[in-house]
Amino acid sequence: MSGGGRRRRSDHTWTTGLFSIIMFSFAELAEQFAGKFDTKHFPDSLPSLYQPAEYFLSMGGKRVRPVICLMGNELFDTIQPDAWNVAHAVELFHNFTLIHDDIMDKAPLRRGKPTVHVKYGEPTALLAGDVMIVAAYDYLSKINTVHLPGIMHLFNKTAREVCEGQQLDMDFEKRERITLDEYMQMVTLKTSVLLAASVQMGAMLGGSGEGNQEHLYAFGKNLGIAFQLQDDYLDAFGDPEKFGKQPGGDIMANKKTFLTIQALETATPVQQKELLYLMKENPPGKVERVLQIFRDCKVDQWAKDLKDKYLGLALRHLEDTAVTGSRKQPLEELALFLVQREY
Amino acid sequence: MSGGGRRRRSDHTWTTGLFSIIMFSFAELAEQFAGKFDTKHFPDSLPSLYQPAEYFLSMGGKRVRPVICLMGNELFDTIQPDAWNVAHAVELFHNFTLIHDDIMDKAPLRRGKPTVHVKYGEPTALLAGDVMIVAAYDYLSKINTVHLPGIMHLFNKTAREVCEGQQLDMDFEKRERITLDEYMQMVTLKTSVLLAASVQMGAMLGGSGEGNQEHLYAFGKNLGIAFQLQDDYLDAFGDPEKFGKQPGGDIMANKKTFLTIQALETATPVQQKELLYLMKENPPGKVERVLQIFRDCKVDQWAKDLKDKYLGLALRHLEDTAVTGSRKQPLEELALFLVQREY
Numbered sequence: 001m002s003g004g005g006r007r008r009r010s011d012h013t014w015t016t017g018l019f020s021i022i023m024f025s026f027a028e029l030a031e032q033f034a035g036k037f038d039t040k041h042f043p044d045s046l047p048s049l050y051q052p053a054e055y056f057l058s059m060g061g062k063r064v065r066p067v068i069c070l071m072g073n074e075l076f077d078t079i080q081p082d083a084w085n086v087a088h089a090v091e092l093f094h095n096f097t098l099i100h101d102d103i104m105d106k107a108p109l110r111r112g113k114p115t116v117h118v119k120y121g122e123p124t125a126l127l128a129g130d131v132m133i134v135a136a137y138d139y140l141s142k143i144n145t146v147h148l149p150g151i152m153h154l155f156n157k158t159a160r161e162v163c164e165g166q167q168l169d170m171d172f173e174k175r176e177r178i179t180l181d182e183y184m185q186m187v188t189l190k191t192s193v194l195l196a197a198s199v200q201m202g203a204m205l206g207g208s209g210e211g212n213q214e215h216l217y218a219f220g221k222n223l224g225i226a227f228q229l230q231d232d233y234l235d236a237f238g239d240p241e242k243f244g245k246q247p248g249g250d251i252m253a254n255k256k257t258f259l260t261i262q263a264l265e266t267a268t269p270v271q272q273k274e275l276l277y278l279m280k281e282n283p284p285g286k287v288e289r290v291l292q293i294f295r296d297c298k299v300d301q302w303a304k305d306l307k308d309k310y311l312g313l314a315l316r317h318l319e320d321t322a323v324t325g326s327r328k329q330p331l332e333e334l335a336l337f338l339v340q341r342e343y
Numbered sequence: 344m345s346g347g348g349r350r351r352r353s354d355h356t357w358t359t360g361l362f363s364i365i366m367f368s369f370a371e372l373a374e375q376f377a378g379k380f381d382t383k384h385f386p387d388s389l390p391s392l393y394q395p396a397e398y399f400l401s402m403g404g405k406r407v408r409p410v411i412c413l414m415g416n417e418l419f420d421t422i423q424p425d426a427w428n429v430a431h432a433v434e435l436f437h438n439f440t441l442i443h444d445d446i447m448d449k450a451p452l453r454r455g456k457p458t459v460h461v462k463y464g465e466p467t468a469l470l471a472g473d474v475m476i477v478a479a480y481d482y483l484s485k486i487n488t489v490h491l492p493g494i495m496h497l498f499n500k501t502a503r504e505v506c507e508g509q510q511l512d513m514d515f516e517k518r519e520r521i522t523l524d525e526y527m528q529m530v531t532l533k534t535s536v537l538l539a540a541s542v543q544m545g546a547m548l549g550g551s552g553e554g555n556q557e558h559l560y561a562f563g564k565n566l567g568i569a570f571q572l573q574d575d576y577l578d579a580f581g582d583p584e585k586f587g588k589q590p591g592g593d594i595m596a597n598k599k600t601f602l603t604i605q606a607l608e609t610a611t612p613v614q615q616k617e618l619l620y621l622m623k624e625n626p627p628g629k630v631e632r633v634l635q636i637f638r639d640c641k642v643d644q645w646a647k648d649l650k651d652k653y654l655g656l657a658l659r660h661l662e663d664t665a666v667t668g669s670r671k672q673p674l675e676e677l678a679l680f681l682v683q684r685e686y
Contacts, residue, residue, distance in 0.1 A: 134476075
């Protein structure tokens with residue numbers, strides 16, 4: 001249980017009984033992960049295919065999923081080599097979904113840069129995604145066979161669910177109204193289950209029992225919902241300086257979000273009529289007028305409260321995980337960071 | 344080594360020493376595989392995603408890859424449950440590539456029916472392919488952990504190569520001329536390696552040593568090239584009655600094939616000029632005039648000879664596989680069927 005041998009960082013040293021536990025923070029693990037992950041993943045042999053794949057990976061990202069996997073592992077022991085393999089697999093899988101989602105959504109930009117299909121054409125983007133999911137499974141194939149079937153089972157189930165989430169998202173695009181429950185289900189599949197599975201896989205590799213695994217899965221799942229609530233909130237009410245882009249993108253694109261769905265559910269007939277008019281006609285000043293309706297309907301506060309509710313649920317599951325409290329601190333910090341971030 | 348307990352078929356009973364060896368023919372294994380494979384592979388929960396995936400699988404196919412895997416397994420022992428799992432994985436992976444290739448190639452039809460993207464739209468077709476490769480890995484995850492890392496390693500390497508083959512195919516589309524060597528490399532990646540890996544994975548699960556595995560891989564690889572030669576040949580010179588469709592599809596689409604590449608390499612300046620004119624202008628009677636040039640340049644006979652050369656190479660590797668000769672008969676018959684088929 002001691003962190004002996006690892007770099008000591010005073011701000012992450014807690015004393016429990018005889019041993020000092022030194023665990024890594026999100027920033028530290030993200031940096032360590034980047035040190036391993038930010039390298040070439042594909043051969044030089046076929047640049048027309050592999051350069052687009054490398055291009056996408058080089059765009060970076062928050063690397064939340066691999067880090068939460070590493071943290072789930074470190075909850076039980078020092079981080080094991082197999083946790084790094086699964087962290088790589090999870091991040092490659094996530095990037096595979098992003099490349100394909102961008103094609104399906106006809107998205108021109110990702111993190112401010114042209115998407116793969118815009119830069120290299122749809123066929124190559126499709127294939128670049130395909131080689132990326134294969135690369136993800138290649139990392140899985142390296143892990144100890146004691147864990148391999150269990151990890152693959154959860155990984156595959158999650159991969160299916162993420163695809164289902166994307167299909168639901170597209171199905172919902174075609175419908176005028178969807179309920180909050182439906183949106184919640186879509187978000188759970190598209191975003192939450194991968195966070196949940198990532199932390200659970202880390203725990204599995206750390207030798208966690210099933211009860212703890214279930215709590216950690218529920219922690220990740222609820223955290224994912226809170227994370228998406230924050231995402232939707234920031235896209236409407238984010239501070240442009242911190243958010244890095246002008247908010248209102250979702251509003252301009254008439255994207256269904258927690259905010260629009262709740263606004264349509266709670267608006268007065270007059271507000272509802274205006275909201276539908278704004279969404280249909282895209283008049284000048286649309287974003288400001290939609291935001292005003294959001295404020296009038298108090299969906300900004302509602303979103304914050306709902307986010308806190310799911311964060312609370314997540315933290316309760318973390319609390320119920322039968323592990324020394326101090327070992328949970330990095331996961332708790334990560335949860336707070338994800339739902340309080342302003343970018 | 345005895346086939347005791349299985350249905351005896353006089354036409355596949357050979358006597359070696361004390362035991363009668365009863366092995367399954369291609370037709371028998373294809374039927375057995377269909378009995379297991381032709382069922383629902385996805386849940387009912389999300390028809391907008393899973394119905395398109397089931398639709399594609401219901402189109403059928405020759406099921407050559409799973410059968411050659413089963414045969415590779417039966418070469419060493421009675422067919423094992425894990426060989427069925429790998430056979431399923433291979434067929435699902437193959438169908439994943441077909442769905443995605445159809446999107447990339449903008450193909451309207453497959454086996455005479457509308458392709459998935461034509462029937463359900465490109466985004467859903469893309470996702471249907473994605474859930475299919477995940478389903479393939481799900482079958483792999485079921486196999487004995489003694490074999491799992493080795494099988495996954497070969498499967499992943501092959502999957503990458505198949506993607507590379509498709510990318511090369513697309514790269515070549517944009518070029519006016521490609522060499523025979525380049526086309527051969529593309530065919531090897533796009534078609535041959537999956538046949539090769541399928542038979543090798545069957546052998547691995549049967550406990551085959553590395554030498555035999557290498558011979559069987561080479562058998563499948565050379566067979567795949569002969570198979571593609573027959574494909575290209577039939578598309579130009581097939582008997583419409585047996586081929587099931589009017590030949591000349593590749594010619595109409597100006598697809599680069601073994602035949603066009605060889606014709607361009609061996610044609611006289613006058614023939615070459617006419618061929619390039621026909622490909623560029625698509626005048627009436629194009630197919631007949633191209634076929635006449637093919638005949639004049641003797642590329643029909645050349646293709647047959649080259650096919651026989653690769654079939655010969657394949658059979659030599661099968662011969663060199665250190666297994667009782669009579670056990671190899673089904674694979675030999677399959678090879679002859681694949682390169683002599685008229686449809």
